[in-house]
Amino acid sequence: MKNNDVSIIGxxxxxxxxxxxxxxxxxxxxxxxxxxxxxxxxNATEGRSINMALxxxxxxxxxxxxxxxxxxxxxxxxxxxxxxxxxxxxSFLPYGKxxxxxxxxxxxxxxxxxxxxxxxxxxxxxFEYFCEEIDISKTTMNFSLPNGEKxxxxxxxxxxxxxxxxxxxxxxxxxxxxxxxxxxxxHGYKELTIPPTAEGExxxxxxxxxxxxxxxxxxxxxxxxxxxxxxTLFLPFDGAKVCFDKINDKSxxxxxxxxxxxxxxxxxxxxVQEFFDNPTSSLINVECFPWLMNKSxxxxxxxxxxxxxxxxxxNCGFEDCYILDGLIEKYGTTSWELVFEKFQKVxxxxxxxxxxxxxDNFIEMRDSVSNPKFIIRKRIxxxxxxxxPKEWIPLYTMVTFSDMKYSDAYAQGQLQNxxxxxxxxxxxxxxxxxxxxxEDIISQIETAKMV
Ligand SMILES: Cc1cc2nc3c(=O)[nH]c(=O)nc-3n(C[C@H](O)[C@H](O)[C@H](O)COP(=O)(O)OP(=O)(O)OC[C@H]3O[C@@H](n4cnc5c(N)ncnc54)[C@H](O)[C@@H]3O)c2cc1C
Numbered sequence: 192m193k194n195n196d197v198s199i200i201g202x203x204x205x206x207x208x209x210x211x212x213x214x215x216x217x218x219x220x221x222x223x224x225x226x227x228x229x230x231x232x233x234n235a236t237e238g239r240s241i242n243m244a245l246x247x248x249x250x251x252x253x254x255x256x257x258x259x260x261x262x263x264x265x266x267x268x269x270x271x272x273x274x275x276x277x278x279x280x281x282s283f284l285p286y287g288k289x290x291x292x293x294x295x296x297x298x299x300x301x302x303x304x305x306x307x308x309x310x311x312x313x314x315x316x317x318f319e320y321f322c323e324e325i326d327i328s329k330t331t332m333n334f335s336l337p338n339g340e341k342x343x344x345x346x347x348x349x350x351x352x353x354x355x356x357x358x359x360x361x362x363x364x365x366x367x368x369x370x371x372x373x374x375x376x377x378h379g380y381k382e383l384t385i386p387p388t389a390e391g392e393x394x395x396x397x398x399x400x401x402x403x404x405x406x407x408x409x410x411x412x413x414x415x416x417x418x419x420x421x422x423t424l425f426l427p428f429d430g431a432k433v434c435f436d437k438i439n440d441k442s443x444x445x446x447x448x449x450x451x452x453x454x455x456x457x458x459x460x461x462x463v464q465e466f467f468d469n470p471t472s473s474l475i476n477v478e479c480f481p482w483l484m485n486k487s488x489x490x491x492x493x494x495x496x497x498x499x500x501x502x503x504x505x506n507c508g509f510e511d512c513y514i515l516d517g518l519i520e521k522y523g524t525t526s527w528e529l530v531f532e533k534f535q536k537v538x539x540x541x542x543x544x545x546x547x548x549x550x551d552n553f554i555e556m557r558d559s560v561s562n563p564k565f566i567i568r569k570r571i572x573x574x575x576x577x578x579x580p581k582e583w584i585p586l587y588t589m590v591t592f593s594d595m596k597y598s599d600a601y602a603q604g605q606l607q608n609x610x611x612x613x614x615x616x617x618x619x620x621x622x623x624x625x626x627x628x629x630e631d632i633i634s635q636i637e638t639a640k641m642v
Pocket of ligand 1: 352449491508
């Protein structure tokens, strides 16, 4: 059939999932990935497991192609944030209603599973194919192979799922008036581990996302099926009292952890070694437009890499696949340009909104969650949602436990914020919060929505 050869560059989470979706549509999909096959044991990243929070939008995209049952055994539910203060005391802040959870899953295992499924579906897998150049007008790609060989491949359609440093986006920048903005934030991150206890058990509550918020920086931990936790330390690179630049030896590491994360420190026997063995990575936000040129399209991080503080980058990329699939169902593949146009039009306002919310949420995670006033604010919002589930939906719930458009969630969240700012400005709110007039708050939000 004409128009049916699809090449996807990048076999990360989004490229692999998209490959399955498109092959199931009867298209002829080839995946090109610069890294070696991650299913090959010798290529697994030694001792390091990065994990992700999978939430409703991600599950919905998996459901559509029947993958929920295959993924679920690898996913651990986290029902809320467990906040660790500087004295080792913890408190629990639920994410939503009872049984609403986000799920911790190892990125490596998840990617492995999706690549396996893509292969079973009939997707042609090409590992160690580094895409160097793309001619968009001819839809040709030039790859270099590990032995130095150069190969040219032609395809009806090219989709760039090759992440924040996309080669397709580079090619588009040279050939069209593509606007592009990238921003590194001041903080970087490092992965560390809390191993299982000597008895082989989880060292902390496994059904929570643990946070040590410390104002300008924080540590988080997500559970793994092997009963360890993967921790991520977010610190400024430089210019602050506590920053990566000022941690240079064993005693610096121990001093920072003893001072700020003492309860975690006691659970991290390999801390110093891991701190110096594991890389310090940067965090980037990428925005660009347009996302298409002729029969080439960007998807996932390639067009909207975001900071990880709302746990939505992958979920949003999965939602991209779901939406693109729906548009192919509606418009067919005789005009890819039309499908791609519709895709970027519907998606761009939503990815802009979630990128902004991800940046905003950094302040909430590293700072506000430890503020008693913030905790009361969240309790009032939870009660409002319980009493008026349709009229008041907390922002976190709209983003994480629903599939409403990110841009609608953002707009509604802004209105709710204004109303809650007024409620919280009462100087006696900390004493009187049990007596707030919920009906009055609802009528305020209803009025705000009409204006
Ligand atoms: C610390 C951290 C924590 C995160 N936590 C979460 C979370 O909890 N929940 C969530 O939803 N999201 C999270 N994210 C975001 C998530 O990781 C990304 O949004 C997601 O991985 C994007 O997938 P992708 O397939 O678009 O890009 P990538 O994962 O970057 O994959 C791109 C693939 O393309 C390949 N490639 C690149 N260039 C070429 C080339 N020239 N030729 C061939 N192949 C190429 C790469 O090797 C790679 O395999 C987090 C991100 C970070 C940094």
